[in-house]
Amino acid sequence: KAGVTQTPRYLIKTRGQQVTLSCSPISGHRSVSWYQQTPGQGLQFLFEYFSETQRNKGNFPGRFSGRQFSNSRSEMNVSTLELGDSALYLCASSLLAGGDYGYTFGSGTRLTVV
Amino acid sequence: DQQVKQNSPSLSVQEGRISILNCDYTNSMFDYFLWYKKYPAEGPTFLISISSIKDKNEDGRFTVFLNKSAKHLSLHIVPSQPGDSAVYFCAAKWNTGNQFYFGTGTSLTVIP
Numbered sequence: 001k002a003g004v005t006q007t008p009r010y011l012i013k014t015r016g017q018q019v020t021l022s023c024s025p026i027s028g029h030r031s032v033s034w035y036q037q038t039p040g041q042g043l044q045f046l047f048e049y050f051s052e053t054q055r056n057k058g059n060f061p062g063r064f065s066g067r068q069f070s071n072s073r074s075e076m077n078v079s080t081l082e083l084g085d086s087a088l089y090l091c092a093s094s095l096l097a098g099g100d101y102g103y104t105f106g107s108g109t110r111l112t113v114v
Numbered sequence: 115d116q117q118v119k120q121n122s123p124s125l126s127v128q129e130g131r132i133s134i135l136n137c138d139y140t141n142s143m144f145d146y147f148l149w150y151k152k153y154p155a156e157g158p159t160f161l162i163s164i165s166s167i168k169d170k171n172e173d174g175r176f177t178v179f180l181n182k183s184a185k186h187l188s189l190h191i192v193p194s195q196p197g198d199s200a201v202y203f204c205a206a207k208w209n210t211g212n213q214f215y216f217g218t219g220t221s222l223t224v225i226p
Contacts, residue, residue: 004157035216042116042203042218043158056213090157098212102148105157 002027004093004106012112018079021109025072025093031055032074033099034066037088037108046089049074050097081113117141118206120217128225133191135220137204140185144206148214149178149189152201161202162189194224 005024013019025032033056034046045058049068066076072093078085088110092103119138127133135149145166150158164171164178164187171178177190191198201221205214 033213040218042118042120043205043216045213045215048213058213092157098207098209099214100146102160102163103158103214105150105159107155107157 004091004104006089006091006106006109008109009107010110010112012114013081015081015083015113017081018077019081019111021076021078021089021091021111023074023076023091023093023106025074025091026104029093029095029104030072031094031097031099032068032072033092033094033103034074034076035090035092036060037090038086043090046076048098055097078111083113086111086113115140116218117144118204118215118217120202120204120220122220123218124221124223126223126225127194129196130193133189133194133198133222133224135189135191135202135204135222137187137189137217138185139187139206139215141206141208141215142185143208144215145209146207147178147180147187148205149176150203150205150216151198152203152219158203191222194222196224196226198222199224 031050033048035043048056068074088108090108091106148163149161152158201219205216
């Protein structure tokens with residue numbers, strides 16, 4: 001079966017711009033979580049969506065937002081980009097809420113803010 | 115504040131020997147732990163899990179040990195193979211449906 005698909009794989013944006021990242025979970029998975037990975041910080045939880053509702057939110061500013069569609073696909077938006085937003089953004093899907101029994105991660109979107 | 119810590123950023127081991135990756139956590143409420151492996155340019159892949167009702171879980175060459183009193187878990191890989199060279203993340207959570215907290219990762223290099 002198809003894995004978790006994230007698009008685009010790479011992005012270069014300028015400070016102040018906004019960006020939208022997309023994630024298509026494994027078919028049948030209703031939970032999509034987003035993580036930011038930076039060197040030295042590991043994976044930091046952004047938010048989780050389950051059945052189109054945001055269930056959990058990590059400690060990130062309001063510039064980071066997301067949504068989930070009825071087909072479970074999810075988008076993440078970052079507005080007013082800052083240099084510190086440069087990171088690998090990982091999407092993870094799971095059958096159950098909270099990633100119980102483990103996530104399946106996508107390959108990530110590498111965002112570079114210049 | 116980092117609730118899950120992997121204090122060794124890197125580890126090198128000879129092929130065939132044991133690799134031991136360590137993880138410490140601060141929140142005593144954590145009751146479910148996982149290890150993920152990540153190759154460059156790929157997303158993390160699930161490796162092995164353990165719940166707080168157990169102190170050991172094995173899956174082939176991989177064994178995870180949990181010491182709740184010390185708030186410490188470790189991943190043992192025996193024997194280590196060059197294909198095991200990757201970054202390993204530990205993750206923890208409490209309660210069903212809550213978020214996972216990840217460590218910063220340990221880069222394992224298995225030398226042929």
